Amino acid sequence: MIKICKQNKKSVLRKIYKGTFDNVVSSISNLVDDIILSMHKNEILACLVNKLPDKRAHNTTIPFELVMALSVAAKMKTNTSISDVPYAITDHRVLAELGYNIIDTEKDLKTGMMTESSLRFLFGKYEAKELFKSYNEVVQEQIMPKLDYKPNIHILDCTELSVNLDNENYEQSAITTNKYGDVDHGYKLASLRGIIDDTGIIEEIEFGAMNIHDLELSREMLKTTKVFNPGDILIEDRGFLDRGLINYLKNERKVDTYVPLRSNMIAYQTAVKIAQLDNKWENHPTRENQKIAFVPNLKNCWWSDKIASNKKYTENEDVEINSCVVWDEESDNYFVFATTDTSVTAKQIILTYELRPEIEEDYRQLKDFWKLQDFKSTKINMIALHIIMILFGYLFFQIYTLMPEGEQYAHKSLPVILKNYQPTAMPYLVFYADDEFGIFSISEIIKLYPSCDTVAQQRLLKVLE
Secondary structure (H helix, E strand, O other): OEEEEEEOHHHHHHHHHHOOOOEEEEEEOOHHHHHHHHHHHOOOHHHHHHHOOOOOOOOOOOOHHHHHHHHHHHHHOOOOOHHHHHHOOOOHHHHHHHOEEEEEOOOOHHHOOOOHHHHHHHOOOOOHHHHHHHHHHHHHHHHHHHHOOOOOEEEEEEEEEEOOOOOOOOOOOEEEEOOOOOEEEEEEEEEEEEEEOOEEEEEEEEEEEOOOOHHHHHHHHHHHOOOOOOOOEEEOOHHHOOHHHHHHHHHOOOOEEEEEOOOOOHHHHHHHHHHHHHOOOEEOOOOOOEEEEEEOOOHHHOOOHHHHHHOOOOOOOOOOOEEEEEEEOOOOEEEEEEEOOOOOOHHHHHHHHOOOHHHHHHHHHHHHOOOOOOOOOOOHHHHHHHHHHHHHHHHHHHHHHOOHHHHHHOOOOHHHHHHHOOOOEEEEEEEEEOOEEEEEEHHHHHHHHHHOOHHHHHHHHHHHO
16 A cells, blocks of 8 residues: 655654654665655756645645656656656655655555556546646746746757557557658657757657647747847758748747758758859858858748749748858768858857757657656547656756756766666665654664664664664
8 A cells, every 4th residue: 555644753653662663764875866856856846836736635645746746757767667766766855855755654555546447537627638738838927937047049949759560559640651651650849949058958848749840840939929128039840941931030029040941942942042153151160171151142042831822022031041151071061050040140140059968868858868758648638747747857957957966967978877777775764654754863772772672673773683
């Protein structure tokens, strides 16, 4: 049986004297527990429940913040099974701060309260869209204002989340042909990554079936997102090329777009030809054997659908486009990167666009280490819960590296850190008795040992040994 325990040191102490405590565990330090503790002390953890209301009709004696904290901690420790949740936090400091914990009195997690079926009951009243919406609201309306995060560079990308091709039970999934020509099955996640200092956070997401085009999945998010401010920068890849949307972002949102052009576009061909004729190449700022050239005023070479259909140019409809042409001398290939920001140089264009791989690294880590695609249920709301809990865990780690207590881990990934991190047993014991727990240092236990009765001394001696 798994039950909720509230911290009550005095009550537990009386039971220790009599030897009637139920269980005891040692406190083990862990980086993930350090992160959870930091998020709690900085009131970040509480933000999760501010935008995701507790809709449970039963089991409300278990604080919703504890359920969320344990769920996120389990994902951060790559325990994707929900049965791992009750023991996700083992650090006495975190337990003391939270004031609650969950204990398995029978040491049989298979039949405990925190099984997948019971969590499905806890979150059964939430729609998948509501869970994804809660992530966006928590980040944008709670966490970012609290930490005064105001990114002005945003990176857009999508990633595919594959599931078993032969299992038709995954709700709202789709079968399609991926960019490599292979048949695939699953979902698609669109993300906006905001650059903060030398790292970044996933500040908004959109979710859909795998057969939805990247641009269509992201279009409404780009038009309505609250993270854009006038003067901001959006970095995209070729999958998001849309002249009308770029015009909208510049004219309505005052956001400049940076995007590579396709080789079959007139704007690309014109830019390359002008760069060749001018022959004013500069050294690439970060790559040897490559040259760059600035080619402005490509507005008339890339028309929006509205203007193209009218067969005439309309002033103020299409915004101005400047570009940086990159020439790879070894392969004699050309690449063109365009932007609506007419105040920047070729070097600035290329340096800005080179921030884009950071979101690809996010996806790589989320899939390879955080097990983003490791769905334990085919129900869409449980899939949504799995995704947002992982994203919150990833967000917590990114925030932690920006804080003084976690700055030593800046520019490092959690998988690499945990590979070299050695958890340590700390001189504290957590005693459980009935529905309470108390945290005691080993020295405290040694001092109270002589005052205990014989039964209690025998039990304590076994603990200490």
